[in-house]
Each structure stands twice: as structure tokens, then as C-alpha cells.
Amino acid sequence: MKANRHPAALTADLGNSALKLAAWRPLERGAIGAAHPAARATLEHGKGDDPGRLVEGLAAFLDQAAASGAAVQVAALSSVAGPERTAPLVETLSAVLKTRGVELYCGPDHGLANLCDEPHTVGADRLFAARGALELLGRGCVVIDVGSAMTVDAVVAGDPDATEPRGRFLGGAIAPGPWLLAQALATGGAQLKLIEPRAGVPALGQVTGAALESGVVHGLRGAAFELARRVGAEAGLADSVRVVTGGARGLLLDPEPFWTGDLREDPDLVLRGVLAALLERVGA
Template sequence: MLLAVDVGNTNVVFALYDGRKGLARWRIATDPRRTADEYAVWLMQLLAIEGVERSAIERIICSTVVPRALHNLTVLANKYFNVELLVAGVGKADYGIDVDVDSPKSLGADRAVNAIGAHEIFAGDLIIVDFGTATTIDHIDGRGAYKGGIIAPGLNLSLDALVGNTAKLPRIAIAEPATKSVIGTNTEDQMLIGIYWGYVAMIEGLITRMRAQIGRPATVVATGGLAILFNRQEGLFDAIDPDLTLNGLAILAERAEHR
């Protein structure tokens, strides 16, 4: 079995795979100070709940946008699973795709792995919208090459900035508004409209501009933990795959095995 680990700025997601079939997924808050032993105590209990022996884990692959977390995950793989950690973009786990931007080494591992996962499933040009701590919108061409993209503040970052820098605005939960009205009649509704429909408008506008610049039909794929918030907005995305990054890691691990 494969253990895929996606380290984001907010959460670390662990996923168990049999080949490319996802079996289980677990999430823990990102903390670069978390030791391998702490990971192990938490993870072993979850594996036991699934009825999986740790000896069944034959490979572990990781993508991370938090470099400080890598050391403890490497120790976790070596000490508790007796395997060498595969790191996305390094050695046998090299991405194997063209990164056609000014500074290829600056591309986040999650975005490269998203490109791998999406290109495996969808044909032609792709626009990948990843809702994480930041929201990224990336163009992948029909050959699977990464061509560039956009970085915008994430939904929760936007809300944190709004609440943290105003004296009287309350903390609200982000959800789809009850109606499509964009005229709120109380403070909470007005904030939700601004955050939710404002974000929809931003995504729609940026996708429209990116499609025009690409000049060819492009399939829009959404991923990330908050993508599901927008699943009812018809025409916004062609597909939603919350596990795109993890699935891309599973594909990358499979390719690494044959290199």
C-alpha cells in the first residue's frame, strides 16, 4: 500500500492508497514543529481503525509547501515504516513535466502534482482552480506542461483580513448564501455576500480572462478543501475533484516505481 502525504500551509492530509484506489484520508493541522513520534502516535491509531497493519505500508510519498515539515516526515517514514520517503519533484519522484515559467524551481509541489493528476484524467488544455490557504488558478496545456497561473488570497484569508482589521464586524462561517440576492439586509448577510459572491465573481472573471488568453477550449477542474462550497454554481467548473493533489501523488509514486 501507498501512504500519500500532502503538506499544505493549513493542513497535512494523509491518504492510504491501494494502487490508484483511495482507501482512507485523514487531516491534521500543519505544524512544522510536530515530531515524527507525534505523527506516528496519531497515524498508528487511524491505521488500526481501518484495520491496516503498518507493515502493509510499502511506500510513502510527500508533497510539501512547508519545507520545515519535511525532516520529521522523513524520520517518520524511516523510523516507523522502514521506507525511504519519496519527495515530489526530487529524484525518482521527479515531476516529469515541462514547467514553462520564469523560475521553474519556485513552482509549489502541490500545483505540479495537480497538473500530473489532472492531465492523467482530462484531455486538452486545463485550468485548475485549487482552493487552499491561497487560491491558485493554473494553466496546463494539452501536453501536460505547466504554463503558469494566478495566486490569490484564499477564502479564509480574505475573511480573516476583513474581521481582523475592522472593529465591529463579527466572525461568520463561510457557506453558500440562502438566496442569490446580492443585497443584504443585515451585517452578517452582507459579509457573506461579499465573501461568497465576491469570490464567485473573481473566479468567473479570472477563468474568462485565462480562457481568452489560452485561445483554445480548456476544461476547468476545481480542487481543494473549499471547492465543494461552489459545486452548485452551474457553469463555474467542468469538474470538481477534492482529492486531485493526493491522486496526483499516487500517480507520481507509481511512475517512480518504474524509474
């Protein structure tokens, strides 16, 4: 018989340049969608980084989590990085967790039916964000994740009374994120400087730098709106909630939201999806 509460868990997401961590207190069953992490951290982790610093950062985070009521019992990692970065991280993270009697699960099954034509090419972050959105809402939606790239994806819930996956990932769109847009302009234009995208810039730029900021920020917002609209319409989710996540999501939300319909923000969407997959994997 399963326990009435999930164990305290660590979820980790390795992206292009950083490792995002969330520690979760023991949860009542069915409470994943409403849960908030007890602790969060983002550790810089690029190729060639000092593993000693990573060990120190991981240990400090686990201590912080324990002090916040999340003494980790199970852990999972999702990664979109290549094997040259993922493998050393798995070794380091496993070693740190082993000293605390915790096993690391790498890439747990997201629990979704991936309906894309080439499912093996879909990034784990897109799938876990979709799973996290289903946990958050309990119904189909369009997910917008703004980071190095901006992804806009559609997911629908499975039948709770049938023995089928938790939901169906329908696919979506991938566009450049704000920093890629800024870098493309700076490298592609002979006299265009690199700008730092920031929320709330005016559309009417009156010097070149301000015009670049406008093009990147308002261009991103316009692309997000149109992709969220078209992806939703083509997926049969025109009137559904749009869920926004990712480190650059503020550009879509400030000073006013990019979407005029039903909109939710969740900074932990990918890690929420990893948590749901982990707890299913360990049968907790």
C-alpha cells in the first residue's frame, strides 16, 4: 500500500549554461500541482567548470533544503545538454546524494504520449514543462517557455478513467529567445551593438540602442502572442489557458501581460513535471 504522503524530493534541470534545482517538502497525494518548492537555486554549470565548486553548491543547497523542511529522500535530473556535460554532472550529483543515502534517477519517464512525427528529437524540457502544466491545471493548455529559446507547445490531458498516459504532447514551435535575438542583431549588423533585453522598453526607440531593445522585446512579445494563438487554434485549444514559464518570462509579463486571455505563470513548471515523473517512478 502506498503512503499517504510523497517523500521529500530534489528535482534538477540542466540547461544550456546552468543547473536549476528545486527541493520539495513531503506532499499529500494529488498535491503536486499546488505545491511550491521549499528551496530553489540556479548554479552556473558550463563545460570546464570547476567540479569542486559544484559539489560545494549542491551540498549547501541540500543543507538549505533540509533546514526548510525538505530533507531530500529521492532525486531526479532532466537534461537538454549533450553527454559531454550531462555525464560528469550525473557522476558529481550522484556522489553528493549518495553520501546522504539518496538515489538519483536520470530522465524519468515524463508520462506523456509524444505525438510528434520524430518524438526522439523533442527536448526533455518541453515534455516536462507540458507534464508540469497538466499537474498545475489538470487540463489541456498551451505552454510558453522563454529561455535561450522560446518554445510554444500544446498538451492535452489523458482520460483519468483509462489506462493511458497522463496526457498527449501535440508539438508546437521553437523560436529564438531574447538573448539569441540580441546576439543575432549584434553579430549580423556591422554597427549594431549588443543590448541587454529588459522589460518595459518603449516601442518608439529614438536612438539605435533603444530601437534594438524595442525590436528584441516587442518582437519577442509579438511572436509569443501569435504563436500562442496559432498553436492553440491548430491544437483545438483556442480558448484554453496559456501557461508561461522560463527565466525570461518577465519580458512577456511586464509591464502588462502579452496575452489578453486566461494566463498563468509558473516559474517551476519544468521542475514540477520532473517531480511528477519522479514520484511515479519510485512508486511513491
